[in-house]
Amino acid sequence: MNAWSTFAKDYGFDAEFVAHSSHGRRLYDTLKEYCKIEDEEKLLSEIERFEEEVLKGGPVALPGAIDLIKQIQSGDPSDETRKYSWVIATSGTMIYAPRALAICGIIVPSPAQLVTSEDVERGKPHPDPYLKAAERCGVSPENCLVVEDAPSGLNSGRSAGCKTLAVCTSHSKQSILAKATPDYIVKDLAKVSFKWINDKLEFTVDDSEQ
CATH class of the missing domain: 3.40.50.1000 (HAD superfamily/HAD-like)
Known part of the structure; x- marks a missing residue:
């Protein structure tokens, strides 16, 4: 959720709503839609930044x-x-x-x-x-x-x-x-x-x- 909060501050959207509604979708599609990023190079850079934020949070395997x-x-x-x-x-x-x-x-x-x-x-x-x-x-x-x-x-x-x-x-x-x-x-x-x-x-x- 930290990654969504960071990007919500940068791009002005509701972090909880976007995180919940976009769960499972590609960041390519989600960031393009909610961050209004049209430039391909910028979009790919932001995807990388977002994923680095997620990795910092320490993903965990689901039970079982x-x-x-x-x-x-x-x-x-x-x-x-x-x-x-x-x-x-x-x-x-x-x-x-x-x-x-x-x-x-x-x-x-x-x-x-x-x-x-x-x-x-x-x-x-x-x-x-x-x-x-x-x-x-x-x-x-x-x-x-x-x-x-x-x-x-x-x-x-x-x-x-x-x-x-x-x-x-x-x-x-x-x-x-x-x-x-x-x-x-x-x-x-x-x-x-x-x-x-x-x-x-x-x-x-x-x-x-x-």
Whole structure:
């Protein structure tokens, strides 16, 4: 939130409103809209400044995220099916995303498993990020599960033809359902588990608390 507060002072907008309403979108789109930056060089410079502010704040992994990745990667580490069965589709840049993930303790085995803002023509809520992610996994979008904590990301996944799982860690259940129609919804990722059955990944959702 510190980054939004800094930019709100510089550009004169409501930090809380913009931070909440733009969650999940690319900074390229958000800063262009709310900061009214038309010059491309200036826009890219401000994106870099914003992301540096976020990194200073120390991003953290959402509850259960690291355990889920470990479950997906369990088994023979040489098994290509397991290794490339997941992709992170982020609205962050290719410079910011690896650094933020490393701070969170999340290691991405391959650059191909990271879709960033530069990899797509249109960011979330458009389907492009998750269409690209499905392509990287080598499967059809309808065989993918998108896990998201932002309505824009859920709408992106749904538009791409994927099943969507909403996580209520950044938005309330009510605010998510007001803007998106996820297939599943949970309190946090600790309520989700994965296990391999032959070459298929099965997930279980505990929706007893939301």
